Amino acid sequence: MQASHFLSADCMDAAVTAAHAAAAILQTHALHRADLVIDFKMRNDLVSQADREAERAIVDILSQRTPDIGIIAEESGGRRGAQATWYVDPLDGTTNFLSGIPHYAVSIALVGHAGATVSGPDPLTHDTPLIGVVYDPNREELFSAMLGIGAWSNGRRIQCSGTENLSDSVLATGFPFRDFSFEHQYMPTLREAMGATRGVRRLGSAALDLAWTACGRYDGYWEMGLSPWDVAAGVALVRAAGGVCEDIHHRQPWPEGGYVYAANPQVADALDAMIAKHL
Structure with missing residues (x-):
């Protein structure tokens, strides 16, 4: 795949x-949640056969459709590509899923x-998320985005709140x-x-927290200690x-280290300042 094709309908379609x-x-x-085989990776960190099977399906499709792009997935690891890499979380919100709470997503x-x-003509000066797809199967909401083009929910353009x-x-x-x-x-x-603030919510899926910030349901979001495929x-x-949407410590070009804050442009500086004084 040529580098110029990374921002393409083909890549977006593969992810969707x-x-x-x-x-x-x-x-x-x-x-059939009661029948799932569940492994404990560490305290409060669970993985089930559902995670593994879903991840295998994603990796198979992405490998076939975009063979020259690297893949790093939560459960199986993978390899970083020379020019671009897929980051895959097959089930963001595993605890919700295993508890029957209908709030989780594929990211x-x-x-x-x-x-x-x-x-x-100009190459990227730093690592940059180009395409994002978050799918909430319980609400049948597909959030998608492409750098420089826009973001959508089920094909309808979305934007951050105006608060x-x-x-x-x-x-x-x-x-x-x-x-x-x-x-x-x-x-x-x-x-x-x-x-x-007017209120703080904790629903248990970072991918959906960010998607809901993108579509204006939340005005902002912050979290620490996540993984790159979560965000x-x-x-x-x-x-x-x-x-x-930035690294809380302002050291990385995107919050790959999992310390993230996100907000609409009017609120972002105040949220950043609120967090920074406690670091």
Whole structure:
């Protein structure tokens, strides 16, 4: 695949096809949750055969459709591509899924690497999420985005909210659940957000938190201690929807390290400042 084709309908179609295939597997298993084989990777970190089968379906489709692009997936690992890499989370919200809580998603992103030419004559100066697809099978909502073109929900263009102040904002977040080493940094941000905003929600899927920020349901979102496949597609969505999505520490070109904040442009600076004072 030529580098100029990374931002293409073919790549988007491959991701959407893979997301639907994975979701079909998840929903079939959801009908028989009691029969699932579940492994414990570490405390509060579970993986089931549903995750593995859904991931296998995604990897098979992406490998066939885009053989020259690397793939890094949550359960099976993989390899980084020379110019671009798919980041795959077959089931974001595993605890919700295993508990029968209908709030989880398939998340697939294409990240272009520094030096790759994706549009126009100039190569990328840093790694950049190019395409994001997040599919919520319970609501049958497909969120998709392409760098420089836009973001959509079921084909309808979406954009971040117009809320102008942090005090009027509804924020999403995620609590520490597996790695508690940053709890002393996170908890003060939560306490401050509780008093400084209209409300804070914690629903248990980072991919959907970012997708809902992109479509204006949330005005902002922050979380710590995630993995790149949790956030890559959501970064593409928020940015394509006119929002800000960055590394909390402002060290990485996208929050690959899993310390992320996202918001509409009016609220982003205030959210960033609220978090920064506790780091």
